[in-house]
Amino acid sequence: MSAKWIGLFAFAALALLAPAASADGFAGLGGEAAGFEQATPGKPLVFPRDFGPHPGFRTEWWYLTANLTDDSGASYGVQWTLFRQARAPGIERPGWASQNIWMGHAAVTTATEHLFAETFARGGVGQAGVTAEPFRAWIDDWTFAADADAPGAGLSRLTISANGPGFRYAFDLAADKPVVRQGDQGFSLKSDDGRASYYFSQPFFRIDGVLVLHGRQVKLSGLAWMDREWSSQPLAATQKGWDWFSLHFSTGAKLMVFRLRDETGRDFRAGTWIGADGAQQALGRDDIVLTPLAPTPVSGRVVPVGWKLQVKSQGIDIETTPVNAASWMATSFPYWEGPIAFHGSHEGKGYLEMTGY
Numbered sequence: 153m154s155a156k157w158i159g160l161f162a163f164a165a166l167a168l169l170a171p172a173a174s175a176d177g178f179a180g181l182g183g184e185a186a187g188f189e190q191a192t193p194g195k196p197l198v199f200p201r202d203f204g205p206h207p208g209f210r211t212e213w214w215y216l217t218a219n220l221t222d223d224s225g226a227s228y229g230v231q232w233t234l235f236r237q238a239r240a241p242g243i244e245r246p247g248w249a250s251q252n253i254w255m256g257h258a259a260v261t262t263a264t265e266h267l268f269a270e271t272f273a274r275g276g277v278g279q280a281g282v283t284a285e286p287f288r289a290w291i292d293d294w295t296f297a298a299d300a301d302a303p304g305a306g307l308s309r310l311t312i313s314a315n316g317p318g319f320r321y322a323f324d325l326a327a328d329k330p331v332v333r334q335g336d337q338g339f340s341l342k343s344d345d346g347r348a349s350y351y352f353s354q355p356f357f358r359i360d361g362v363l364v365l366h367g368r369q370v371k372l373s374g375l376a377w378m379d380r381e382w383s384s385q386p387l388a389a390t391q392k393g394w395d396w397f398s399l400h401f402s403t404g405a406k407l408m409v410f411r412l413r414d415e416t417g418r419d420f421r422a423g424t425w426i427g428a429d430g431a432q433q434a435l436g437r438d439d440i441v442l443t444p445l446a447p448t449p450v451s452g453r454v455v456p457v458g459w460k461l462q463v464k465s466q467g468i469d470i471e472t473t474p475v476n477a478a479s480w481m482a483t484s485f486p487y488w489e490g491p492i493a494f495h496g497s498h499e500g501k502g503y504l505e506m507t508g509y
Contacts, residue, residue: 191383191384194339199306201284202380210383212381213235214233215380216232217230218374218376221373234294238253239251244275250277254291259489262365266490267319268483308326308327310357325357332354338351343412355378357376395410397461401500408426409424409435409440425465443461444456446458455506455509470494474491476491485507489505490504
């Protein structure tokens with residue numbers, strides 16, 4: 153049996169357990185994590201070490217979303233994600249004894265199409281993994297890595313590529329500001345009872361390259377946002393999904409906000425305002441108002457593809473609209489993810505992710 157099919161079987165086994173774990177938050181992320189490390193406040197993030205994997209933690213991901221345009225001004229979105237899920241804590245065991253399962257997602261969105269791919273790998277055999285220095289994340293022939301022509305640049309110069317049914321892409325990325333530590337210096341609370349993750353972002357990427365869509369080559373450029381997060385038990389058992397926004401303002405400022413929906417009725421909200429100069433301000437629950445709009449049938453569900461978003465301390469009062477309302481990722485754990493535009497007190501573009509619908 154090939155590495156891919158062994159990985160697929162193992163991850164499918166986890167997926168089959170998900171309905172039974174429905175009392176443990178979205179996708180089991182609120183389930184018990186005995187033996188795994190937990191995110192705690194006051195532990196500084198260290199680079200480049202934290203670009204790489206954290207074997208003591210149960211789950212982590214490397215995430216990139218990009219808002220792009222072609223020469224005519226048409227909007228496109230691109231996503232690249234690598235997830236690591238550990239079935240047991242500790243340093244990775246060698247070869248087929250590895251306890252790590254890897255999953256990759258890639259997507260391309262236009263006004264009329266949303267194309268995506270999902271792939272799986274077993275850890276320990278070289279099919280997928282991450283190295284911290286030089287940074288390189290890969291699964292099969294999908295890569296997200298430091299630019300070979302810029303040694304020592306960390307996350308400031310990267311290349312990224314992926315492919316799937318009907319698409320393939322390759323882009324270069326460059327950032328001129330340091331990463332942003334979300335929450336309290338990288339400690340990101342997710343619930344009132346202290347569930348948390350470690351979380352940092354690089355929201356200042358410029359991106360350009362080539363998308364091949366159904367055999368047609370398109371040159372694209374724009375803005376990209378990288379998220380890096382790891383935890384073992386980030387959700388409470390009553391938290392059934394989230395709504396997450398990463399926004400690029402026309403002024404050069406950035407905003408990340410999220411809402412974790414709780415079946416008790418007390419949703420958890422948090423975020424970060426990031427100035428054009430890279431200065432940041434943590435945002436608390438009472439500062440953020442998220443109002444779902446435009447409930448739309450998508451893949452057999454009703455999903456709020458438009459939102460009213462307010463941040464009182466920054467005078468932000470905007471409404472978001474999707475580039476493509478049908479940006480549904482029909483993957484093992486399905487979710488909505490796609491590019492958006494916003495208008496109102498401020499203008500710009502960004503990405504929206506919604507899970508648990």
